[in-house]
Amino acid sequence: MFYGRKISIDCTGVEDALDVTMAQQTELDYLIYNDPLGYADLILNGDPEEYLKNAAGSHGLEDL
Template sequence: MKYDERACHFNMDTGCVELLLRDGRMISIDCTGVEDELDVTMAQRTELDYLIYNDPLG
């Protein structure tokens, strides 16, 4: 599924990546919840942290 995004950023207050679509809808992904459900190594967690701040759509 492809989204027509207007903006995407990481909200430090909620720990969520927020994706604002052109039609006004917002998708919020709880990063902490996703990471807690995954069995990730420290190296993978470091990569996820990098993506949050530098390439949230990645």
């Protein structure tokens, strides 16, 4: 039998701590809805500030 772990990320708290721009917020929203595991990995294991500095707008969402 597999016993997994469940985590909960306070997305608003993360975003408030990062002081994100509108373009960066769009990038985080994209991850949350289209790649939630990627979002969790970024927040738990990555460098979200560096990621957002380089990736904001990379999905063409900045034109919306």
